[in-house]
Amino acid sequence: MQQSPVQVVSRRTVKPPPRPRERIPLTTWDLSLLSADYIQKGLLFAPPPCFSTFTHLVDHLQAALADAIATYYPVAGRLAIDQHHDDEGHVVGCSVSVDCAGQGVEVLEAVADGVAVADVVPPDADVPSVVRSFFPLNEAVNYDGHERPLFVVQVTELADGVFVGFVYNHALSDGTAFWNFINAWAEIARVRLLPSPGGPRVLASRTPPLFERWSPDGTGAAAAPVVLPYADLEGHIARPTMPPPPQRDRMLHFSAESLAALKERARQELLAAGDTAGAAAVTSFQALSSLLWRCFVRARRTAPEQEVVFRASANNRGRLRPPLPAEYFGNAINAVSTEAVRASELLTRGHGWAAAAVGRAVAAHTDAGIRALAAAWAAKPGLSAFRLFDPNAMFISSSPRFDMYGCDFGWGEALAVRGGKANKYDGKVSLFPGREGGGSIDAEVVLTPEHMVALEQDDEFWAAVSPDVQPARKS
Template sequence: MQSPPVQVVSRRTVKPPPRPRERIPLTTWDLSMLCADYIQKGLLFAPPPFSTARLVGHLQAALADALAAYYPVAGRLAFDQHRDDTGHVVGCSVSVDCAGQGVEILEAVADGVAIADVIPPDVDVPRFVRSFFPLDEAVNYDGHERPLFVVQVTELADGVFVGFVYNHALSDGTAFWNFINAWARIARARLSPTGAPGALESRTAPLFERWSTDGGAAAPLVLPYADLAVLIARPTLPLPPQRERMLHFSAESLEALKERARQELLVAGDAAGAASLTRFQAMSSLLWRCFVRARCTAPDQEVVFHATANNRARLRPSLPADYFGNAVNAVSTEAVRASELLARGHGWAAAAVGRAVVAHKDADIRAHVAAWAPEPGLSAFRLFNPNGMLISSSPRFDMYGCDFGWGKALAARSGKANKYDGKVSLFPGREGGGSIDAEVVLAPEHMAALEMDEELWAAVSPDVQPTRKG
């Protein structure tokens, strides 16, 4: 269908309770996100048993309570120049100014759009889904003048879409979904007979103090630039055409992919690789090899697989699960010729992904941090080339646990942020049990070729269409 008009009918600012002003310095992992787009993720729901106006008020009240614990979300980025003894500017640091400036909730209406229009089976993600997310041109650097978090509640003909737009310099996806789930718990409690008090008391408080390599409190990281604006590379408009599809992999399909890779490795004599295989490796192998075929990559062209990895459990000592900041790196396989990748098969590619993941340990993470500071790059996740691919997000994020009081979401979707040819974002499958939804972004000609790939479609499971009852 044609992109429908989405009309914003109200805008509200939500602030946390007053508290002492605080500055939280951003460090390597946070600063590397300044050039990237805001996170844009959202959830599609059946209609609540009350009006949209009451729904927005309900979410607003619960969000104010959540911000009492997650107060940095309501702040702004602050840039500070640093000078030497002569007064010469030698660098700039960035922090979160936690002064309670506030977040925003927008109420919008999408006339004539139904749930079935948002999640049509076996076709591209409709372009109009992007209009459910505000701040669609913002990069994280803009957080010094824009809110770090904006919500758009869009009323549909028979449902509602709640779109979250979140500054990625503030935290990674793990912390982001922890925050959204905390907000949802408070919202559910507010609709219960006993009300909201205590909804967060039994939960571990988020840890805002940034990690440092020496184990102490992180000091402001001074970048060797007087003005970071010179480093911010915004996408050139208009963006090249893209197509997006959601591919569903059931738990059974993923297990079959893993077993096929395991058998191939055993035949090849790689017992260790076979023993350590995961379903993530098997799915990554499938997509990597199918992308190379879809792009008709030249046989001698080197190709690389990238994936984002959570550093929390990989560090020694490990970071708490409730660390609220960025703690991710991109891990990469060794470059391999396209012809070799395809000839060696599914099991070999899965093992190559596994080697890259296993190698990402404490020493490797610390080496990346040490190498970044002297020559900072603010485009860590724009590392694509026409022959690469990147898997980001995670099926471990509890997206479908975000019940705001009227039932489980029907689907999870994203906006146009941080998308390019070769990008894959992972979501948990709605039915759970280890199923995965993969959002695949490719150039139109590459997507058309992918749709003809028999190996891919033998593994993709039929769409699981949600019911309105959740």
């Protein structure tokens, strides 16, 4: 086996200042992710000009991280699993919480010998395998957070740049809260580089995170520990039993103009079909989802009678009544799904119809629907809800609304965003904001080699993909 060019040269534990010990119970949305992989996302930067050595840069990030976890203290905790007993002492179940005892996060310093920025983001090519070496904990699932850190960052020195890879326990929170935390850390790092000595370490302008978990009972009270009807959780954690099949991973760019054209084509098709309501409601997300869904079905050469579905991760915060505040720090996501449709029907009905089908699935995800899903989960708890691989489906996660390029640690905007190997399978798509802004989107597309080759030969798909360029970001 070829040795990775990435070598870890130091490992540090960073702890928050002492505080009263606290337990934060995990609730429905958190627990359903215990079998999923850690989040792996990272930012590629040009060489920072403000540090004498690479170790000095890592020292700077470590000091800012220590300040950040003083506020975001659950990130430095561990998962705790407690058994519950009846009056006779028999085990009736167990619960999981975040034990906020300041156990610490980890910072890894690494060197990628001979690897340049151009090797990490080659134009019009697959994401190189070396990118996976920028992320630790490649085999961990969220359940392992009772022994492993909930957050690990690996700072890798390239020949002409820096990659900062974040590995984060998904049972702790969703992507919205994760990127809020990373942005808070970056903001503190920028402040530390300001010329005024002794400046503030946590900016008062940032709203503090809300750690109290949501309860589905409708009373407005904080969530109590959810007692799962299992004496032991280990046997209910779904871990891969064999290596995953080969897959290819490509980053594809869709400019604001391309997305507008996709949206308008969907709108016109819906108007022609007499669906004025669907035409009025169509969004760029629906239009892009329609393109991906239909082209994936073609690339897989799905049998005409085979039923196919589209799934996506949806943020529950603004859909609940009353809504959860934006600073809610936990998971607030569900998977939404279209109704199943025969592959031949999906392709025959076309772009506008598929966009409207995605729109109906999203529109149906209301407060009532979210609470019904929570009640159904409570009646039959599952610990692997987001292991959603289905050879006849696709799944979209992440969001172009996440402020990934706002994470400036003090030496400028990132050159690119990349993910590790976690949570990837045939038919998985992650959406990122396009670097130039303006509503553009980058899509991380994962398919088997055979299916990716077929997608690369799909004229409709590639007519919508924009040139792989990285211009200066627009406001």
